[in-house]
Structure formats: C-alpha cells, structure tokens
Amino acid sequence: MTLTNDDDGEKPITTLKILIIGESGVGKSSLMLRFVDDTFDPEQAATIGVDFRVTSMLVDGNRVKLAIWDTAGQERFRTLTPSYYRGAQGVICVYDVTSRSSFEKLEHWFSEVDTYTTKGDAVKMVVANKIDMAGREVSREEGIKFAKRHRTLFIEASAKTKEGVQCAFEELIEKILQTPGLWENDRPAFRLGQNTARQDDGYCGC
Amino acid sequence: MDDSLPDHVDVVIVGTGLPEAILAAACSRSGLSVLHLDRNPFYGENWASFNLNTLDEWIGENKKELSETTVSESIKEKIQADESYISFGDNRQIFDLEKQWTEDSATEKVVKNKDGEETTSTYRAIIEKEWRRFSIDITPKILLSRGTMVQTLCDSEVSKYAEFKCVNRLLCFCDGDKKICRVPYNRSEIFETDQLSFVDKRRIMKFMQFCLEWSKNQDEMKDWKEFADKSFSEFLATVHNLEGSTQRFITDAIAILEPNPTTLTGLQAVCRFIDSVGVFGPSPFLYPLYGCGELPQCFCRLCAVFGGLYALHLQVDGIILKENKVVAVVAGGQRVNCDHIITSPRYAPKKFGTLSGELVDRAILVTDDTILKEEKEQISILSLASISPPQCAARLFEAGYESCLAPRGYYLSQLTGARRDDKNYLKEVEEKLYDSEDSPRVLMRLRFASAAGSFQYSEESPTNFAVLPPPNVKLDYSDVIISSRELFTKFWPDRDFLPRGLPTVE
Numbered sequence: 001m002t003l004t005n006d007d008d009g010e011k012p013i014t015t016l017k018i019l020i021i022g023e024s025g026v027g028k029s030s031l032m033l034r035f036v037d038d039t040f041d042p043e044q045a046a047t048i049g050v051d052f053r054v055t056s057m058l059v060d061g062n063r064v065k066l067a068i069w070d071t072a073g074q075e076r077f078r079t080l081t082p083s084y085y086r087g088a089q090g091v092i093c094v095y096d097v098t099s100r101s102s103f104e105k106l107e108h109w110f111s112e113v114d115t116y117t118t119k120g121d122a123v124k125m126v127v128a129n130k131i132d133m134a135g136r137e138v139s140r141e142e143g144i145k146f147a148k149r150h151r152t153l154f155i156e157a158s159a160k161t162k163e164g165v166q167c168a169f170e171e172l173i174e175k176i177l178q179t180p181g182l183w184e185n186d187r188p189a190f191r192l193g194q195n196t197a198r199q200d201d202g203y204c205g206c
Numbered sequence: 207m208d209d210s211l212p213d214h215v216d217v218v219i220v221g222t223g224l225p226e227a228i229l230a231a232a233c234s235r236s237g238l239s240v241l242h243l244d245r246n247p248f249y250g251e252n253w254a255s256f257n258l259n260t261l262d263e264w265i266g267e268n269k270k271e272l273s274e275t276t277v278s279e280s281i282k283e284k285i286q287a288d289e290s291y292i293s294f295g296d297n298r299q300i301f302d303l304e305k306q307w308t309e310d311s312a313t314e315k316v317v318k319n320k321d322g323e324e325t326t327s328t329y330r331a332i333i334e335k336e337w338r339r340f341s342i343d344i345t346p347k348i349l350l351s352r353g354t355m356v357q358t359l360c361d362s363e364v365s366k367y368a369e370f371k372c373v374n375r376l377l378c379f380c381d382g383d384k385k386i387c388r389v390p391y392n393r394s395e396i397f398e399t400d401q402l403s404f405v406d407k408r409r410i411m412k413f414m415q416f417c418l419e420w421s422k423n424q425d426e427m428k429d430w431k432e433f434a435d436k437s438f439s440e441f442l443a444t445v446h447n448l449e450g451s452t453q454r455f456i457t458d459a460i461a462i463l464e465p466n467p468t469t470l471t472g473l474q475a476v477c478r479f480i481d482s483v484g485v486f487g488p489s490p491f492l493y494p495l496y497g498c499g500e501l502p503q504c505f506c507r508l509c510a511v512f513g514g515l516y517a518l519h520l521q522v523d524g525i526i527l528k529e530n531k532v533v534a535v536v537a538g539g540q541r542v543n544c545d546h547i548i549t550s551p552r553y554a555p556k557k558f559g560t561l562s563g564e565l566v567d568r569a570i571l572v573t574d575d576t577i578l579k580e581e582k583e584q585i586s587i588l589s590l591a592s593i594s595p596p597q598c599a600a601r602l603f604e605a606g607y608e609s610c611l612a613p614r615g616y617y618l619s620q621l622t623g624a625r626r627d628d629k630n631y632l633k634e635v636e637e638k639l640y641d642s643e644d645s646p647r648v649l650m651r652l653r654f655a656s657a658a659g660s661f662q663y664s665e666e667s668p669t670n671f672a673v674l675p676p677p678n679v680k681l682d683y684s685d686v687i688i689s690s691r692e693l694f695t696k697f698w699p700d701r702d703f704l705p706r707g708l709p710t711v712e
C-alpha cells in the first residue's frame with residue numbers, strides 16, 4: 001500500500017468523514033493542521049475559525065477524499081452536537097500525555113461516540129499527543145491498555161514535532177477502507193449550494 | 207480545562223431553538239461575542255428531534271411540575287446596589303402530552319436473528335431495540351427549494367453541515383375523500399396522471415400559465431382583482447372552471463403553503479410552489495436527513511466556528527438590570543455582563559410579556575407501513591385540508607428509513623394542525639386515516655400540543671431584551687428566517703445578517 005498526499009487529479013473513490021475529539025487544549029486542532037497543512041502554531045490559543053478541512057490521500061492507487069472535522073471549540077463544555085457525529089467513518093480521540101485528566105475523560109468521549117455515531121462500525125483511534133513535552137503524566141503502557149480494552153487503534157504523537165501524525169491518519173484510513181460496508185453510502189442525499197442543483201421540468205418549461 | 211464562563215460578552219442567547227440558533231450564528235458571524243445557553247442537555251429546544259430514549263426523557267421533563275424559582279444568597283451577592291434582578295421564566299411550552307404503545311405493538315412478528323434463525327418478537331420489542339434509529343421531530347417542517355431558508359443556508363454556508371432529500375410525494379384526498387392520490391408536481395406529471403380527465407388537465411395547465419404571468423405582472427392582469435379578498439375556491443370555480451377534486455388538487459396541495467386562502471394569498475402560495483419546482487428535482491420541498499432537529503445544530507456550529515461559546519444543561523438563573531436595561535445574566539452561579547439578551551419564549555420573565563396563547567396540535571405515530579404503498583420508499587406530505595377545518599392547516603408528513611427517521615421497514619407519521627375553538631381536530635383525522643382494515647398498523651402513538659403565537663411585550667420589557675417566536679403551524683420555514691432577521695436588524699442595523707461569502711476560515 002502506498003499513501004501520499006499528492007493530488008493527481010484522479011476522481012476519489014469515496015469521501016470519508018473523520019472526527020477529532022477529546023478535551024479542550026489536548027491539541028486536536030493542532031493535529032489536524034499539522035496533517036493537512038504541515039504547520040504548527042505554538043501560539044494557537046482558542047481555536048476560532050477552524051471548521052473542517054478537506055484533503056486527499058492515495059491508498060493502493062485509489063484516491064480517497066478526507067473531510068476532517070474539528071470540534072469548533074464546542075467540546076469545551078462537552079456540547080458537541082449529535083449532528084457533528086452523523087455519518088462519520090473514523091473518530092480520532094485525543095488526550096494529552098502531560099494531562100492525566102484529559103486521559104481520564106476519554107471514557108466520556110467514547111460513550112459519546114457510541115451514542116451518536118450513525119455507523120455502528122466507525123473506526124476509532126486513540127492518539128496520545130504532546131509526547132515532545134516534559135512532565136508526562138500518562139505512560140505509553142496505560143494508553144495501550146486503554147486502547148486494547150476498547151479494541152481501538154493507538155498511537156503516540158506530537159503535533160509539534162510531526163512524530164506519529166501522518167502515521168495515525170494513515171492507519172485509520174487503511175482500517176476504514178478494510179471495513180466492508182463502512183464507506184459505501186446506502187442512503188443518498190445531497191448538500192445544498194453544490195452542483196447538485198439541476199433545472200428540471202417545471203410548470204413553465206422555460 | 208477552564209470551566210468558567212467569560213466575564214463579558216456582547217450577546218447572551220438563552221434557548222437553542224432554531225430562531226435562537228440562527229440569531230446566534232448571525233451575531234457570531236458578524237463579529238459579536240456570543241454566549242449561548244440552554245437548560246436542556248440537548249440542542250434545539252422545541253425544534254429538536256429525538257430518538258426513542260431521548261424522547262422519553264423529553265416527555266418526562268415536560269410532565270414535571272414547574273417549580274417556583276428562588277433567588278439564592280449567592281446570586282444576591284452578585285447584584286450591585288443600583289441594580290435589580292429578575293429570574294428567567296420557565297414557561298411551559300408543551301401541553302397535553304400522552305404517549306402509548308398500541309395493542310398492535312404487542313403482536314408477535316417473525317424475525318430472523320443474526321444466525322438466520324427464525325424467532326418471534328413483539329413489534330414493540332423490535333422497535334425498542336432499534337431506539338437509536340429514530341429521529342422524531344418535535345416541529346416537522348419542510349424547506350422550499352427557492353425559499354428564504356435555503357437561501358440563508360447557502361449564503362451563510364451553514365448548508366455544508368447538513369444533507370437533504372426531496373419530499374418526493376405530495377398527496378391529497380380524491381374521489382370524494384375515499385382515496386389518497388398523488389398530486390402532479392410539474393407539467394409532465396400533469397399529463398401523465400390518470401387522476402384527471404383530459405379537459406381538467408388542460409384547465410390546470412391554463413391556470414398554471416395564468417399564475418406564471420400573474421407572478422410577473424399581477425397589476426395589469428384582469429379577472430382576479432374582484433376576487434382578491436374572496437375565497438380562492440370561488441375564484442378557481444368561476445374564472446378557471448376548476449371544481450370538485452380537480453380544484454382540491456390546487457387548494458389542498460399546490461397551495462398547501464397557505465391553508466384557507468383568499469384568492470390573493472392562494473395565488474401567492476401557488477406561485478411560491480411553482481417557483482421552487484424543478485430546482486433540486488420535481489419536488490419543490492426539501493427535508494433534512496436525520497430530521498428537522500439538525501437545523502438548529504447546524505446554525506449553532508457556525509456560531510461556534512466564529513467563536514461563540516456553548517454551555518448546555520446549565521442552570522440559567524436570571525437577569526440583572528440597571529436603569530431598566532439588561533446589563534448581565536446570572537447562569538451556572540456566575541455573572542456574565544452583556545449588552546443584549548435574547549431568549550426563546552420558555553425563558554421570558556412573565557413581567558416582560560407572554561405568548562399570545564395559540565396552540566399547535568401534534569400527533570406522532572410509528573407505523574409498520576406507508577399510507578400509500580409504492581414500489582420504493584417515499585417521503586410524503588398528505589394534505590388533510592379536506593377532512594379537517596381549513597383553518598387548522600392540518601397535514602401529515604411521513605418518512606422512514608431513507609430519511610434516517612426510522613428503522614428499515616417502519617415509518618414515522620407526523621400530523622400537525624392548529625388548534626381551533628379549543629378542539630384537537632387531529633384525533634378525528636387520525637382515526638379516519640388509520641382505522642380501516644387495510645391501513646398501516648399504528649404501533650406507538652404520541653400526542654401533544656405546543657405553544658405557538660407571538661410574544662406580546664409588556665411596557666416593562668427592557669429595550670435591549672428580546673424574545674424570539676415559538677414554532678408556528680406553517681409548513682415551511684420562511685417565517686423563521688424573517689423574524690430572526692427582523693430582530694437582528696433591529697438591534698444591529700449596521701450589520702449584515704448572515705451575508706454571502708464567508709471570510710475563508712483558513
């Protein structure tokens with residue numbers, strides 16, 4: 001399998017909706033921006049204006065479009081909307097290795113995923129972020145144990161140094177594509193304002 | 207993590223129903239800082255959609271006795287000597303709630319389990335197991351393809367947060383109310399239908415042609431002004447020779463946006479309908495995938511993307527006033543200073559006004575089949591105008607698995623109608639529809655009434671405080687956009703309401 005971010009103009013075989021959730025400040029927006037733009041802004045305060053970003057990947061010669069959704073800050077008081085979860089095929093649950101409480105809150109985020117995701121077999125992944133920092137409060141072993149218990153993927157990463165970031169997304173996408181039925185759409189609908197609008201036969205025929 | 211609310215914001219919005227969500231998005235989008243609060247643990251208030259479990263929680267909450275609000279010592283400490291305090295209201299919005307599993311739901315049904323073995327299970331057990339698959343609208347409405355809601359969604363780019371489907375069937379009663387039949391949406395469907403005689407097809411087409419011209423230059427057109435304030439039916443019969451069930455196609459279905467119309471409002475309704483035909487398909491009507499409860503959430507997301515702060519399931523205490531202006535809210539035990547407060551009718555202090563008192567009756571049924579079988583699953587609106595008083599604007603909206611509203615094989619049938627003369631006409635209508643031998647089985651039934659009408663401000667209401675309207679009985683969303691925009695431009699005349707072309711959020 002080959003994975004690249006290069007766009008070769010090929011038509012994507014599917015568009016995947018990927019969510020990034022977890023406590024405020026664990027580095028969700030930073031991980032997304034590192035992956036999509038390969039940038040990191042240490043000054044990044046509250047994440048205003050980050051909505052979702054679209055990118056694409058080449059997996060085994062097939063182009064896969066990714067829509068990666070940020071929480072838009074709505075996680076702060078744990079008020080993500082159910083609509084945020086709809087149709088997601090992959091969920092990245094992030095904690096900060098220097099914050100024990102962010103790790104302990106993962107249970108809450110997992111139960112929210114189970115309640116709201118409409119695809120029962122959506123692929124989950126735990127990302128332990130900020131491994132570049134001193135003052136670790138959660139060991140690698142604890143992270144792995146948690147992921148095992150919930151039967152999910154696990155990876156340690158740093159949005160600052162890039163370590164593990166590309167790998168995390170690649171593993172997640174690979175697993176989604178291997179899950180039969182997860183990425184085919186069985187109930188077609190359309191979005192407004194896109195080229196779906198077609199002028200049909202009206203009353204006037206004009 | 208910091209759990210504290212900010213000390214100051216420009217606007218506090220209380221209640222996350224659709225009008226409040228639209229206003230929150232508009233404020234945030236134009237650069238105002240927004241704090242958006244709700245006592246409920248969910249978004250959408252009476253504009254929400256629920257699954258079977260959250261529906262039961264909602265029913266429980268709405269059956270509770272309302273308790274008197276008390277002003278605690280800790281709140282008093284937050285009020286300065288020259289300020290006064292008033293508690294937010296907790297005004298009941300939902301009445302006459304009754305939910306029941308019908309006798310039919312205890313019927314046994316043969317189902318295949320995971321290993322393909324046949325077992326029996328009651329309908330109720332089957333449905334309850336699939337509780338997450340339901341999306342039950344408290345306020346079902348549709349979007350007109352070329353209406354103000356679609357326009358606002360597209361301009362604001364909130365449209366990217368939701369997906370839609372066409373309401374592909376418009377139905378009404380024909381053959382002396384004995385039969386339900388499909389109303390043609392466009393020219394070719396009119397010619398194809400076997401519900402109309404050749405002569406009537408010609409008459410309808412001629413009338414449609416008249417409407418198209420009328421929408422362009424009504425002032426110069428003859429033969430309608432003398433009917434403008436008279437009944438639409440009279441106009442159709444006298445001028446266009448449209449009578450009986452052919453006339454009903456027009457009055458009940460094509461003009462469904464304006465029940466009980468005069469000739470003027472009827473023609474306007476027909477024109478709005480025609481204008482939206484053929485935009486996203488033959489149907490002029492759209493419906494959000496997963497139900498109407500998606501819309502408030504989408505607007506809230508836009509608000510959040512532009513920095514709006516959300517806190518749900520929060521104790522929302524009251525308002526601090528100074529010289530008859532609101533200066534702060536108290537919520538979650540904290541004081542947040544602000545320049546404006548906007549609420550849904552639930553939170554309005556009685557001293558500042560009350561709703562005018564109208565009610566909308568609702569009935570929600572889970573059924574095992576559609577009211578009119580076709581090969582493929584359909585999303586339908588059935589006009590109930592011919593079997594209920596026209597002032598009720600009664601109609602039925604039916605959808606199922608394809609719209610993500612119900613498990614495969616089941617349907618949600620949602621009836622809506624204005625209460626008139628203290629009478630719930632929907633009960634009779636429902637019996638008529640579902641009591642015959644071959645009608646679908648009703649498995650669960652929920653009935654309630656929701657507060658409608660307009661908010662009447664008292665003289666004491668501060669000028670920087672406002673209340674947005676509750677859901678009304680109208681089929682489409684245009685009124686919601688109009689009233690939200692009106693309030694926004696009243697408070698912030700120099701700002702644009704959800705303007706086209708967002709600054710790119712890169």
Ligand SMILES: Nc1nc2c(ncn2[C@@H]2O[C@H](COP(=O)(O)OP(=O)(O)O)[C@@H](O)[C@H]2O)c(=O)[nH]1
Pocket residue numbers: 022023024025026027028029030031041042043044045046047129130131132133157158159160161
């Ligand atoms: N040292 C370090 N800081 C990080 C890392 N990821 C994020 N941060 C910082 O942590 C803070 C919160 O990050 P942000 O992405 O806004 O978190 P979010 O609230 O989860 O979206 C910011 O100041 C980031 O610069 C990381 O991997 N290493």
Ligand SMILES: [Mg+2]
Pocket residue numbers: 028029030046047070071072073
């Ligand atoms: Mg963020």
